Amino acid sequence: MVIYKFGGTSVGAPERMQKVARLITADNEPKIVVLSAVSGTTNKLVEIGNALLEVRKSVAREAIARLREEYDTFADGLFSTEDGKKEGVTILNNFFEDLTALAGIPDFNEGNNKTLLAIGELMSTHLFNAFLKERNIKSVLLPALNFMSIDRNGEPEIPRISEKLNAMLANYPEDILFVTQGFICRNSNGQTDNLQRGGSDYTASLIGAAIKAREVQIWTDIDGMHNNDPRIVENTKPISALTFDEAAELAYFGAKILHPSSIQPAQKFGIPVWLKSTLDETAYGTLIGEPTDEVKIKAIAAKDNITAIKIKSSRMLLAHGFLRKVFEIFEKYATSIDMITTSEVAVSLTIDNTSHMDKIIHELETFGQVAVDPNMSIICIVGHMISEKKGVIRQVFDALDDIPIRMVSIGGSKNNISILVETRVKNDALKALNKGLF
Numbered sequence: 001m002v003i004y005k006f007g008g009t010s011v012g013a014p015e016r017m018q019k020v021a022r023l024i025t026a027d028n029e030p031k032i033v034v035l036s037a038v039s040g041t042t043n044k045l046v047e048i049g050n051a052l053l054e055v056r057k058s059v060a061r062e063a064i065a066r067l068r069e070e071y072d073t074f075a076d077g078l079f080s081t082e083d084g085k086k087e088g089v090t091i092l093n094n095f096f097e098d099l100t101a102l103a104g105i106p107d108f109n110e111g112n113n114k115t116l117l118a119i120g121e122l123m124s125t126h127l128f129n130a131f132l133k134e135r136n137i138k139s140v141l142l143p144a145l146n147f148m149s150i151d152r153n154g155e156p157e158i159p160r161i162s163e164k165l166n167a168m169l170a171n172y173p174e175d176i177l178f179v180t181q182g183f184i185c186r187n188s189n190g191q192t193d194n195l196q197r198g199g200s201d202y203t204a205s206l207i208g209a210a211i212k213a214r215e216v217q218i219w220t221d222i223d224g225m226h227n228n229d230p231r232i233v234e235n236t237k238p239i240s241a242l243t244f245d246e247a248a249e250l251a252y253f254g255a256k257i258l259h260p261s262s263i264q265p266a267q268k269f270g271i272p273v274w275l276k277s278t279l280d281e282t283a284y285g286t287l288i289g290e291p292t293d294e295v296k297i298k299a300i301a302a303k304d305n306i307t308a309i310k311i312k313s314s315r316m317l318l319a320h321g322f323l324r325k326v327f328e329i330f331e332k333y334a335t336s337i338d339m340i341t342t343s344e345v346a347v348s349l350t351i352d353n354t355s356h357m358d359k360i361i362h363e364l365e366t367f368g369q370v371a372v373d374p375n376m377s378i379i380c381i382v383g384h385m386i387s388e389k390k391g392v393i394r395q396v397f398d399a400l401d402d403i404p405i406r407m408v409s410i411g412g413s414k415n416n417i418s419i420l421v422e423t424r425v426k427n428d429a430l431k432a433l434n435k436g437l438f
Helices: 012-023 043-054 057-080 081-103 108-115 119-134 159-171 199-211 243-254 265-266 322-332 357-366 391-400 423-437
Strands: 001-007 033-034 139-142 177-181 183-185 192-194 215-220 242-243 273-277 288-291 298-311 337-342 348-349 369-382 407-410 416-422
Touching: 001 012, 012 033, 012 057, 012 119, 033 119, 033 199, 043 081, 043 108, 043 119, 043 199, 057 119, 081 108, 081 119, 108 119, 108 192, 119 139, 119 177, 139 159, 139 416, 159 199, 177 199, 199 215, 215 242, 243 265, 243 288, 243 298, 273 407, 298 357, 298 423, 322 337, 322 348, 322 357, 337 391, 337 407, 337 416, 357 369, 369 407, 369 423, 391 416, 391 423, 416 423
Parallel strands: 001 033, 001 215, 033 177, 139 177, 215 273, 242 288
Antiparallel strands: 183 192, 273 288, 298 348, 298 369, 337 348, 369 416, 407 416
């Protein structure tokens, strides 16, 4: 069985949803189709939820009315028969009744808000399943809330997901096409919740792991992961193949096509992940899978909104436990560290979450002088085993000859070299690396 995932832009207009139907019926291989909410819907539901949390009921009701008008237009363009259009209206009536009921709750809370946010995925899948029915394409709607679950730490429960999903599939031995929702799940209390990290991509990977799928296909509006940022660098190229680790590094350090957590379940069970384009289904895309013997630089990505922190202390010299005490401060405030370099008298590190910056700095100052440099970017150079390849560092530094470098990290991963630069020179650095490395 193959898992197909389509994001919001891939189902963001009637003609795009119709194209998705053509893509998934091009062969008779059994498949589960995971859909996101129609593009723009989740943002509008977030606005409605925020208005209700802030007790701005009239604002929320007006936003709901506008959203209904948009969906009426969408459904009218999606369905072509009278029966299909009636079914579309019935689906929208049901979900907008739910929205209106949620908006009428006197003490609307965060739990109610998560139920509200799930309506986007529920509407897109119900409309899509009805459209398949109109076209006489047999499909089964699998409610994600009946099998997708997270534990009290917010982590997916893969064994439980597998047990429930396989039991559901066993009820339909003759069917080969299933449709379900991305992003949404139930938490440890049985309440509607969401996967947060990776959203629908994560759902597809989890389903692939749960049923031991042959492969997972993630369809977006981009023809695969590119070897540099196409918004900044001209003539970038899609990468035909990446290892799981390479893809995770690129996703973490700025490649927007994929969330870093989303392929972990597939990686655990060795299930290949394809990145494909709904705008050009003939494009090869990017295949993410197991490593080969090929040692080369594959791609470059950049992560913005980085802050560098330097702690200088003469007491650090040969001081046992110094780094542990520094790390404990960041752990205390749930702040992850991206890069770190050390010397005998100083530690430099980077973070991308500054919500507790003042408290962190205040505690770090008990160790010595603290300097903070905001507006930094991490540039990540990724390739299988490149940290062990001769001459790579020379290539990188030759390419960045005119770019001031703040920090360099190599050796933490065999697949990654990270460089910290000021954001003002990031674009120049990406272009220079593209010219020097490719």
